[in-house]
Every structure is written in structure tokens, then in C-alpha cells.
Amino acid sequence: MTEPFVHIDRVSMRYGGVEGTLALRDASLAVGEGEFVAVVGPSGCGKSTLMRLVTGLWPPTEGTVVVNGREVTGPLSIAGMAFQNPTLLPWRRILPNVMLPLEVVRPHRGQLRAQRAQYERKARDLLKMVGLEGFEDRYPWQLSGGMQQRASLCRALVHDPRLLMLDEPFGALDVFTREDLWDVLQSVWMAKKPTVILVTHDLKEAVYLADRVLIMSARPGRIIAERRVPYPRPRRLDQTYEAEFQAIVHELRDRIAEARKGETADAR
Numbered sequence: 497m498t499e500p501f502v503h504i505d506r507v508s509m510r511y512g513g514v515e516g517t518l519a520l521r522d523a524s525l526a527v528g529e530g531e532f533v534a535v536v537g538p539s540g541c542g543k544s545t546l547m548r549l550v551t552g553l554w555p556p557t558e559g560t561v562v563v564n565g566r567e568v569t570g571p572l573s574i575a576g577m578a579f580q581n582p583t584l585l586p587w588r589r590i591l592p593n594v595m596l597p598l599e600v601v602r603p604h605r606g607q608l609r610a611q612r613a614q615y616e617r618k619a620r621d622l623l624k625m626v627g628l629e630g631f632e633d634r635y636p637w638q639l640s641g642g643m644q645q646r647a648s649l650c651r652a653l654v655h656d657p658r659l660l661m662l663d664e665p666f667g668a669l670d671v672f673t674r675e676d677l678w679d680v681l682q683s684v685w686m687a688k689k690p691t692v693i694l695v696t697h698d699l700k701e702a703v704y705l706a707d708r709v710l711i712m713s714a715r716p717g718r719i720i721a722e723r724r725v726p727y728p729r730p731r732r733l734d735q736t737y738e739a740e741f742q743a744i745v746h747e748l749r750d751r752i753a754e755a756r757k758g759e760t761a762d763a764r
């Protein structure tokens with residue numbers, strides 16, 4: 497088997513010193529290059545913690561995280577990220593907010609001055625794709641929460657990251673916007689094939705988007721099971737109403753319910 501693009505190997509994470517909260521224990525996970533995985537599990541089981549370790553925002557207490565053949569020891573520049581709360585800079589208009597990674601991430605930051613028009617076109621195309629054409633010159637506070645979230649997604653994608661880390665990016669959106677953005681994400685994935693790790697509470701979303709759904713135990717979290725999703729792409733929203741699709745969603749729900757029962761004496 498080829499090396500996984502993301503390899504989390506027996507990682508534990510304790511916040512706040514030896515007496516602190518054990519968020520992950522002995523968690524392992526391998527994701528192939530270009531694969532789309534979703535991570536689901538009971539609330540508080542350590543999903544966001546897992547994301548922070550992969551992106552290098554926190555170091556693990558034990559174990560290793562390797563991305564693209566290198567151990568992660570600090571913030572990862574090849575990753576695009578989007579979270580549940582849009583984190584746009586309030587003093588910047590939408591277009592420069594979306595273009596921010598191009599100012600920060602190599603090799604783009606060295607090329608930005610020479611290729612500004614091209615980069616700007618790309619940012620505008622993404623904004624158009626998510627339905628924000630005409631809002632490029634607005635400030636974040638002039639947009640609804642859902643619109644800000646779309647802009648955040650554009651910012652996560654603008655530098656064509658090889659790794660896309662999405663932590664509940666659609667959690668706060670209404671169902672129609674959410675489903676629109678699933679298809680935006682699906683199209684981007686089909687076009688560019690980034691490796692994607694998506695944390696979500698929405699099991700339908702997980703099954704619709706991922707190649708593989710990973711199920712975490714209750715805290716201290718680790719991956720306890722996985723479910724492959726057999727459908728070729730592009731997937732269509734009407735498939736989500738089919739019996740087989742719904743059976744997969746139910747199977748995941750049952751497994752998470754079981755994981756919650758194991759919630760635990762074990763949590764320290």
C-alpha cells in the first residue's frame with residue numbers, strides 16, 4: 497500500500513496538564529491522497545481536537561501526526577480550513593478576505609504581485625460559484641451568517657490546498673444553503689481531488705460527500721469503526737432519499753448511539 501497522505505498514529509491528547517481533560521486516547525487514522533473522509537461521533541468525543549492536531553495548531557501529548565510524508569510540528573501551510581463559525585477579518589472586504597491565503601501561503605505569496613489579476617479572477621470565480629457574485633466589495637458584517645460561511649469556504653479553497661480540513665463548515669446553515677454547498681464542495685473535489693477530512697454531526701452530509709465515514713468513540717476519542725460509501729460521483733441529492741442511502745445513515749446512527757453508551761468511566 498502507498499503511504500497515506502495523512503497518518504495519525506496512536507495519538508493521545510490531554511488538555512491542561514496531567515490532571516486535565518483527556519480528549520483523545522490512542523487514536524489512529526490513515527487517509528489516502530485525494531480521499532474524502534468524514535469523521536462522525538458523539539458530541540465532545542475529540543473531533544475538533546483531531547483536526548487541530550492534523551493542522552498543527554496543537555501538538556499531540558503522545559503519538560505522531562504525519563502529513564505528506566512529514567511529521568507535523570507546527571501550523572500546516574498546505575491545508576485549507578473552514579470551521580463552523582466563519583472567521584473572516586471584519587476590517588477587510590469579502591474579496592480580500594477570500595484572497596488572504598494567497599498573501600500568506602507559499603508559493604502563492606511570492607507570486608501574488610505578478611499574478612494578482614489571475615488570482616483575483618480565481619477568487620471571483622469561487623465567489624460566483626457559491627452565489628456571492630456582487631458581494632465582493634462588501635464587509636463581512638454586511639452579509640448574513642450563511643453568506644459569510646460561503647465566503648469562508650471560498651477562502652479555504654482559493655489556494656488549491658492539497659488538504660482540506662473542514663470542521664462543521666455547514667453546521668450553522670439552513671438546509672437549502674447546506675445542500676447547495678455540498679454540491680459546490682463535491683464539484684471542487686471532483687475537479688481538484690484534494691484530500692478532505694470533514695467533521696460533521698450531519699450523517700446524511702457525511703454519506704453524501706465522503707468515500708469513507710469514520711466513527712469515533714465517546715471521549716477519550718479514537719476511531720472505532722468505518723463505513724465505505726459505495727456511490728460513484730457525481731452524487732445527486734435525490735439519492736439521499738433512496739432506501740439504501742438511508743440504511744447507511746441509520747447504520748451510522750446506531751453505531752454512534754452504541755459509542756455514546758460507552759461514555760465512560762474511562763474519560764480520565
Ligand SMILES: Nc1ncnc2c1ncn2[C@@H]1O[C@H](COP(=O)(O)OP(=O)(O)OP(=O)(O)O)[C@@H](O)[C@H]1O
Pocket residue numbers: 511512517518519538539540541542543544545546715
Ligand atoms: N482548549 C481546550 N482546553 C481544554 N479542554 C478542551 C479544549 N478544547 C477541547 N477541550 C475538551 O476536549 C474534549 C474534546 O473536545 P472537542 O472539541 O475536540 O470535541 P468535539 O468532538 O469536536 O465536540 P463537538 O462534537 O461538541 O463539537 C471536550 O471534553 C472538550 O471540553
